[in-house]
Amino acid sequence: MNIDATDRRILQATAGGLPLTPHPFAEIARWLDLTEAEVMDRMTRMQTQGVIRRIALAPNHYALGMVANGMSVWDVADDRAAGLGAKVGALPFVSHCYLRPRSLPDWPYNLFAMIHGTSRPEVEAKRGQIARLLGPACRAQDILYSTRILKKTGMRLADGG
């Protein structure tokens, strides 16, 4: 671990969200009996390290009308997968794109691309665009629509170190 006990206290204190006040880092400092400068220095360092990716708002796709959310999965020839994956990831409607190991015989797919849209026909049309981009390098494909969010808390840190 490259964070210490104080970093951990800061991350735990903000796991549920940043305090919604004009000076949130001063508020966190009050909670933890630190100075505002120390909280800001530590959080800035963690952002530089990449531990904190960003301090941002997480939209609720469903509430905002993006009700069709499909995980498209593709069996792409291994020697083409990295190059084609980069092209799929660059499509404007793909939110996440990863290469993952297959889990044979149950799961032949190695390229995962999340597609979001306001309707399933819209998502299917976008899926068709990916299929055309992959061409014959793709041997099989499927799409898994999410039907329910069962948990969405983000990463939580255990106490101590």
Add this chain to the structure above:
Amino acid sequence: MRRTLPPDALDTTDRLLINRLQDGVEITTAPFAALATATGLTEEALLARIARLREIGAITRFGPFLDAAAMGGAFCLCAMAVPEDRFEAVMTLVNAHPEVAHNYERQHRLNMWFVLACERPEGIASTAAGIAAETGLTVHLFPKMQEFFIGFRVEA
């Protein structure tokens, strides 16, 4: 959670805030001041809007996004084929693990997909083994081998 908000739930300013704040705020003594000025709101009014967006479910949270890998830990996507009649019970067992950061029901034979976020890489295998033992089901592990990152944002 699947309910879509009525179209009049958000005004233009709400939509602007959702779009702008997905990129994040800077770590400064007054991180909302610049956006407040840009939107013609006071900081207090801007913050009250964020609080309301959370209350009505337009956003799930506003805070730090953590990267387990940068911390020396790991993330792993996992999937299970859960029998329909056991789905709720298995969901309760899986969600009880603090390492489970997200969990989604999906339409497929593999119908439960969750992400493990562990502070140590070995936590992935031990948590997955624990879930397999508790549920009696196979946990398929899909660690990422390569990520193709792009700056996708939801347009509100």
